[in-house]
Amino acid sequence: MLDKAFDLFVDLGATDEQCDFPVVYASGFQGTSGLEPDKLEDTLEPLFDVVMEHVPAPDVVMDGPLQMLITNLDYDEHKGRIALGRINSGWVLHPPLAHSVLHATTAEYVYISKA
Secondary structure: OHHHHHHHHHHOOOOHHHHOOOOOEEEOOOOEEEOOOOOOEOOOHHHHHHHHHHOOOOOOEOOOOOEEEEEEEEEEOOOEEEEEEEEEEOOOOOOOEEEEEOOOOOEEEEEOOOO
């Protein structure tokens, strides 16, 4: 399977650096992971360690005002509107009150109950 993934990278025109990708063998269902297929641990820590080592942290402006791009909206009859997204600037304060810009000319204050 690893050879097929490597061949796919090459067929897509990946650079040498991109073809030198880290490999982690894992099963989220079983909760196991490891760097070798025959040496799996009963935890997902090896997977998380590789992610923390190879995936760069997001570029967030911590001192700016809260700015969040909503990527998913949902509704719960007990909690109300649910918005999932990525914070680009600032952080959520408690008690969390934010200014939501719905359109270029429409805005409202919203309460953030969970962060």
